[in-house]
Amino acid sequence: xxxxxxxxxxxxxxxxxxxxxxxxxxxxxxxxxxxxxxxxxxxxxxxxxxxxxxxxxxxxxxxxxxxxxxxxxxxxxxxxxxxxxxxxxxxxxxxxxxxxxxxxxxxxxxxxxxxxxxxxxxxxxxxxxxxxxxxxxxxxxxxxxxxxxxxxxxxxxxxxxxxxxxxxxxxx
Numbered sequence: 001x002x003x004x005x006x007x008x009x010x011x012x013x014x015x016x017x018x019x020x021x022x023x024x025x026x027x028x029x030x031x032x033x034x035x036x037x038x039x040x041x042x043x044x045x046x047x048x049x050x051x052x053x054x055x056x057x058x059x060x061x062x063x064x065x066x067x068x069x070x071x072x073x074x075x076x077x078x079x080x081x082x083x084x085x086x087x088x089x090x091x092x093x094x095x096x097x098x099x100x101x102x103x104x105x106x107x108x109x110x111x112x113x114x115x116x117x118x119x120x121x122x123x124x125x126x127x128x129x130x131x132x133x134x135x136x137x138x139x140x141x142x143x144x145x146x147x148x149x150x151x152x153x154x155x156x157x158x159x160x161x162x163x164x165x166x167x168x169x170x171x172x
Contacts, residue, residue, distance in 0.1 A: 018059035020067060024048050028067050038069045042078040046085050055086040083137060090133040091126045093171045095119075097149045098140040098157075106146035106158065112136075114161035115149075118168055132168070 020028070031044035045064050049056050056064075056079055065075040079085045086094070097115065099108055116122060119132055126133040140155060142148045148157030151171055159167065 018057065018063045020049070020063060021052060024052060025067065028064070032068060039074065041068050042070065042075055043082065043085070046075070046079055046082075050086060055089050058087075083135070089126070089130075091130045093131060093151050094133045094135060095149055095151050096135050096137040096140065097123070098138075098142070098147065099136045100139040100143070100146075102143035103140075103146035103148055107160070108147045110161050111147045111149070111159055111164070114164045118164050132171070 027048035028041065028045045031041040031048070032038055034044075035041050045068050046056050049060055049064060053060075061076050061079060062072040065072040068075075079087060084096075095115065097103075097108070097112055099112075103111075112123070115134055119127055119134055121127055121132075121134055123134050123136050137150075140148045140150055140157075142155060142157050145157035147159055148155060149159055150156070151167070156163075156167060
């Protein structure tokens with residue numbers, strides 16, 4: 001009978017403390033200058049970190065909160081409320097597919113099925129090559145162009161299932 005090797009806590013790699021980059025700190029300070037109440041800069045501060053790192057890790061929350069002068073619990077509430085603040089790694093291109101009633105009535109199910117087929121992943125997952133993350137979103141504000149999706153900051157709609165392959169090719 002073989003036994004697994006014993007791993008001591010002291011042998012595990014130490015987590016590095018989260019530190020804001022100079023660019024992140026500058027962007028957060030700039031955002032603070034636009035609001036009379038520092039809490040209002042919460043989303044801008046989270047987005048500053050996400051823009052450079054791809055997502056906002058748990059260790060970043062207390063550091064960002066301190067930089068804007070609010071509690072970590074308050075910032076955590078903001079970070080978990082907004083669906084476009086990513087709390088875990090995502091692909092280079094995040095595809096958000098509108099699943100509101102307008103898009104649902106104009107072909108959401110067929111569009112989602114084609115995206116799942118082309119990407120080989122389910123909503124909430126990232127492709128093996130980290131190229132795409134597929135996420136549902138409750139509304140993209142383009143009800144007149146449903147079904148719609150966004151890839152990064154680019155809005156597309158109406159999108160037919162036959163358009164998906166060519167659309168994905170435009171995002172290497």
